[in-house]
Amino acid sequence: MTSEGPRRYIFDTTIPYVDFNYRKYSTKATLLAYVFAQSMEEIDQFLFYLRGIHHYFEPIGASVMDGFLEQVSTEDREALKEDIQGIFNWQRQERLVSELILARIVDSYVFYLIGMADHIVRRTARSSSTESFAPRRTFPQTKEYFRKEIGVPLYLTPADERLADQIVTMRNILVHNVSVIPDKYLARFANWQELQCIRQDSDLLIIQMNFSCVDQLGNFLSKSVADIDSRAASQFKLEQHLFDEDMPAKPSLDPYLIDGDML
Numbered sequence: 001m002t003s004e005g006p007r008r009y010i011f012d013t014t015i016p017y018v019d020f021n022y023r024k025y026s027t028k029a030t031l032l033a034y035v036f037a038q039s040m041e042e043i044d045q046f047l048f049y050l051r052g053i054h055h056y057f058e059p060i061g062a063s064v065m066d067g068f069l070e071q072v073s074t075e076d077r078e079a080l081k082e083d084i085q086g087i088f089n090w091q092r093q094e095r096l097v098s099e100l101i102l103a104r105i106v107d108s109y110v111f112y113l114i115g116m117a118d119h120i121v122r123r124t125a126r127s128s129s130t131e132s133f134a135p136r137r138t139f140p141q142t143k144e145y146f147r148k149e150i151g152v153p154l155y156l157t158p159a160d161e162r163l164a165d166q167i168v169t170m171r172n173i174l175v176h177n178v179s180v181i182p183d184k185y186l187a188r189f190a191n192w193q194e195l196q197c198i199r200q201d202s203d204l205l206i207i208q209m210n211f212s213c214v215d216q217l218g219n220f221l222s223k224s225v226a227d228i229d230s231r232a233a234s235q236f237k238l239e240q241h242l243f244d245e246d247m248p249a250k251p252s253l254d255p256y257l258i259d260g261d262m263l
Contacts, residue, residue: 097211
């Protein structure tokens with residue numbers, strides 16, 4: 001108990017607890033997978049920071065905003081009040097934050113795949129060309145190259161491959177088409193209701209990302225990298241390093257380190 005009442009642990013914040021820790025799926029990694037793991041840990045640290053901000057401001061957000069508005073000229077006050085209404089309500093930012101996180105995870109994922117293909121090509125001299133594999137490959141081309149040339153299919157089931165295609169496509173749509181799924185991709189999302197982050201509005205399908213969905217999709221990609229890294233390392237005798245022994249330890253993000261006395 002604090003002098004003002006019971007402690008509010010950061011787990012008690014209204015933001016759902018989401019993390020993408022690669023180390024849940026593997027105790028070791030090639031250097032390329034380690035770069036991916038670091039990217040996931042940066043996202044986890046950002047989410048921890050976001051929870052900390054909300055954890056602190058949720059109980060006092062209204063009074064903080066009132067105090068801020070008192071410092072603004074009268075003519076600007078009403079317009080500004082509308083802009084900041086509910087600013088410390090995480091649902092107001094959930095869609096945008098989720099979209100940014102998904103884009104970052106997908107970019108890191110594709111970077112890992114192209115980098116791994118390039119590494120295997122160079123290591124095994126599987127190509128007569130001295131050029132790098134990476135600059136001229138898209139995600140579909142990389143998948144095909146792994147399957148036909150390298151002999152390591154990226155996905156062990158058609159369902160996993162379909163989901164990976166959908167995730168990468170959603171990232172591209174969010175970046176280039178805002179959120180509306182173009183007609184040419186509708187067949188790819190025939191199971192859109194199962195994904196829980198796409199809604200129908202009239203004859204349109206619209207991506208509406210949320211923490212629950214990005215948790216599911218992001219962890220699928222994180223687990224996918226761990227699986228691909230393990231199979232590729234085994235087949236081509238690539239060196240893997242143990243986390244916390246050969247690699248730096250993961251920073252502690254124990255939610256119970258922050259309580260009502262500290263915030």
